[in-house]
Amino acid sequence: MSTVGVTPRQGFGFTDGILPGKCPSRTVLDHVTSKWGVLVLVALFEESLRWGQLHRVVDGISEKMLAQTLKVLEADGFVLRVAQPIIPPRVDYSLTARGRELTERLLPLMDWIAVNADEILSTPPR
Amino acid sequence: MSTVGVTPRQGFGFTDGILPGKCPSRTVLDHVTSKWGVLVLVALFEESLRWGQLHRVVDGISEKMLAQTLKVLEADGFVLRVAQPIIPPRVDYSLTARGRELTERLLPLMDWIAVNADEILSTPPR
DNA sequence: CAGCATCCGGAAAGATACTG
């Protein structure tokens, strides 16, 4: 059963909204569904990647947004950053256990979208 | 198994990126993970709602963004809009079968976030 | 040269007033 407050008569309270405007869940949701958050998380699901690899794999992301997205995901404890003090620098990014839990819930969504996207965009709104 | 291209050695091709920059999946993903898309979809999962109800239930959304979000979700065939030609106007929004399929994949994510958000934001990044 | 930080212009989001 859902716990996000969408089941009015089953005891969760509907009139207060889906999630209160200023609650931690909203903040985390914004981080995850930020423009690049989902793609970065999915990119790191299979294996850890270096900065440059991420930049190539997450097609279209700017360096600025990659840095910003990684910072937020790291601060939330989803992504682990390991920097080697060498020249040239080498920085590896990977998912934490928490990040893997989250991304596992993201993959069914991504798969469904990947399968249905063509039909969705080609179907006139009836 | 995931089909979004994150399993390099299992046959999906990794070096091309998670999802090509200009593909339908990216467009749909952007629509769904837009700032308010997820919350509107979840709000409509249990029951259809009128404009005013949506505005109250999706706490914090502006009228402009509610209108814009609903238009996009309607154009994608996730949301059905039924307007009664009466005064005062009455417009009901509900999920289509497609919208329900999608939102079913969203609820596990929302539930996980709702359960873990407090710990996520209170834990220092280690 | 890899991995960022900073600055700037355009685009998207937010607040609020107004209309049919």
Place this chain on the structure above:
DNA sequence: CAGTATCTTTCCGGATGCTG
């Protein structure tokens, strides 16, 4: 009631610079 129009603010992307 259910939206649009308008204005302000915040955000995104690109270019550039810096550091070892």
